[in-house]
Amino acid sequence: MDMTTQRDDLPVVVIGAGPVGLAAAAHLTERGIAFTVLEAGDRPAAAVREWGHVRLFSPWRYDIDAAARRLLTDAGWVEPEPDALPTGAQLAGDYAQPLADLPALKPHVRYGARVQAVTRLGVDRLRTVGRETAAFLVRLDGGEDIHARAVIDASGTWRTPNVLGASGIRARGEEAVAGFVEPALPDVLGADRHRFAGRRTLVVGSGHSAANTLLSLAELAAQVPGTAVVWAIRSTDAGRTYGGEAADALPARGAIGTRVREHVEAGTIELVTGFSVAALTEAGGRVVVSDGSRDIAADRIVSATGFRPDHGITSELRLDLDPILGATRALAPLIDPNEHSCGTVPPHGVDELTHPEAGYYAVGVKSYGRAPTFLLATGYEQARSVVAAIAGDWAAARDVRLDLPETGVCSSDVPLDEATIGSGGCCGPAEVAAPAGPAVATGISGGLLASPLTLRPVTAAGADRPAGDACCG
Structure with missing residues (x-):
């Protein structure tokens, strides 16, 4: 043959x-x-x-x-x-x-x-x-x-998720603080609730997975005192995440952007724009994320970077x-x-x-x-x-x-x-x-x-x- x-x-x-x-x-x-x-x-x-x-x-x-x-x-x-x-x-x-x-x-x-x-x-x-x-x-x-x-x-x-580092490789110290980092789409309101309740969480990323996690964390913050949400994006504008909102061909998708924007405007979600992760260090039981000029301290990080x-x-x-x-x-x-x-x-x-x-x-x-x-x-x-x-x-x-x-x-x-x-x-x-x-x-x-x-x-x-x-x- x-x-x-x-x-x-x-x-x-x-x-x-x-x-x-x-x-x-x-x-x-x-x-x-x-x-x-x-x-x-x-x-x-x-x-x-x-x-x-x-x-x-x-x-x-x-x-x-x-x-x-x-x-x-x-x-x-x-x-x-x-x-x-x-x-x-x-x-x-x-x-x-x-x-x-x-x-x-x-x-x-x-x-x-x-x-x-x-x-x-x-x-x-x-x-x-x-x-x-x-x-x-x-x-x-x-x-x-x-x-x-x-x-x-x-x-x-x-x-094979992307790293947190803005340059396409791991940020300085990223491996050392791996215990603080969650992968995309954790079950914030369900199985993973105990890791976020009453803690300050930093979400990095501007996609829909980030938006979904932000909405869950905002809901958890309304239920559990001491729960705080910080959102860091590289862009200087969150318009990409907000998307088509009411004009979206898929209403459920448009609603996501609208709700995230409303939480940002209400202060439930603290938005930090123009932030590129350069280094991460552990300090006092928390992780400090830096872009070289600004620092964000958090108990947990959700990596929603794609x-x-x-x-x-x-x-x-x-x-x-x-x-x-x-x-x-x-x-x-x-x-x-x-x-x-x-x-x-x-x-x-x-x-x-x-x-x-x-x-x-x-x-x-x-x-x-x-x-x-x-x-x-x-x-x-x-x-x-x-x-x-x-x-x-x-x-x-x-x-x-x-x-x-x-x-x-x-x-x-x-x-x-x-x-x-x-x-x-x-x-x-x-x-x-x-x-x-x-x-x-x-x-x-x-x-x-x-x-x-x-x-x-x-x-x-x-x-x-x-x-x-x-x-x-």
């Missing part, structure tokens, strides 16, 4: 069983293509469950992939109320879990399968001869090797990555946060996601590199397009369509000038499905994270709380 035939008989490996990874599996199922999904967690959407307390600002009608909806409906699944806003836990439990449990998918989804490396069988990065006909080799942490005809990487970015992709597992593949964003060179200018918001990112699919390494595709929030403009709907359309290409259906692969709202402002820690702020877009934490209609962003997503979308989300402590995005940041 020649190498080409051998490779074509192999399954497609999907890395990550988050919403976008499972969407890819659903499309592969519909096209009759063998696949294996590798999920590092012990359940589908493991990363989403970590921000399960957060409510998405996108209703169910936009959170479900089209192929997944068809498969689930055929199996008798009752779709949630289309206009209801799910939490991350509901997205995972009421959608991802039943999808992964379908007889057509379940035998092909492996849990506790963390990918260590992706390369070509018998071919390292330097060798060209025989490269395109060689199968992919996917190695797991335990040493097992899996061979594949193609690889769809939907692993997200949830496990996420970045980890390309370490593909270091032996030939990837053409944009030097700034870490996305493909073809996709980077379409998602550049200096030029685009979530809602103005044009439709894109397999052509923009293709690397020199034929057969490897990153989809979901990981495909966006460090750009915070990702939407769940975008991830679902990516998965559909890539699977169509793998099936050889290039007409369908290139027929990419997205209908996204242009109001609101994407979460980002990238400084934007006044002309850019409020120019449109919609970022959030959730992943959205449906090729048409408003989409939700996620900074956590894909299979993380991720991410966030990616996935990031918004805290939901009560039915009257505004929903938030699950992974934009």
Whole structure:
């Protein structure tokens, strides 16, 4: 058997069983293509469950992939109320879990399968001869090797958050005070309440995940005396976080910005603008954060500075990555946060996601590199397009369509000038499905994270709380 035939008989490996990874599996199922999904967690959407307390600002009608909806409906699944806003836990439990449990998918989804490396069988990065006909080799942490005809990487970015340091590397002393630092989207009003009640918390970041945490801390401050909230951003204006407010195409998302602004104006949240974290030191049982000229003392720090992709597992593949964003060179200018918001990112699919390494595709929030403009709907359309290409259906692969709202402002820690702020877009934490209609962003997503979308989300402590995005940041 020649190498080409051998490779074509192999399954497609999907890395990550988050919403976008499972969407890819659903499309592969519909096209009759063998696949294996590798999920590092012990359940589908493991990363989403970590921000399960957060409510998405996108209703169910936009959170479900089209192929997944068809498969689930055929199996008798009752779709949630289309206009209801799910939490991350509901997205995972009421959608991802039943999808992964379908007889057509379940035998092909492996849990506790963390990918260590992706390369070509018998071919390292330097060798060209025989490269395109060689199968992919996917190695797991335990040493097992899996061979594949193609690889769809939907692993997200949830496990690789950005640092607090404003220069892109750890600030001086950041490692030494790690015990004071919380990751993005802590469950302030639930499981993590004891760490914030009666304490002064500094939230660093200007995305939706920061906004969600700020709202939860403000509510906690109203319940527990001595609870204080400080918010530090690099920009000189918080307009990016406030977003479209009442004009937002997704009302729940707009409400987030409005409520944060109201708390700032009321003094519940102390806003510090133009603050770039340069150094952190411990003093008297607290951590002191400095930008070189000003100091902020706090009991806890929430790092809501976004996420970045980890390309370490593909270091032996030939990837053409944009030097700034870490996305493909073809996709980077379409998602550049200096030029685009979530809602103005044009439709894109397999052509923009293709690397020199034929057969490897990153989809979901990981495909966006460090750009915070990702939407769940975008991830679902990516998965559909890539699977169509793998099936050889290039007409369908290139027929990419997205209908996204242009109001609101994407979460980002990238400084934007006044002309850019409020120019449109919609970022959030959730992943959205449906090729048409408003989409939700996620900074956590894909299979993380991720991410966030990616996935990031918004805290939901009560039915009257505004929903938030699950992974934009």
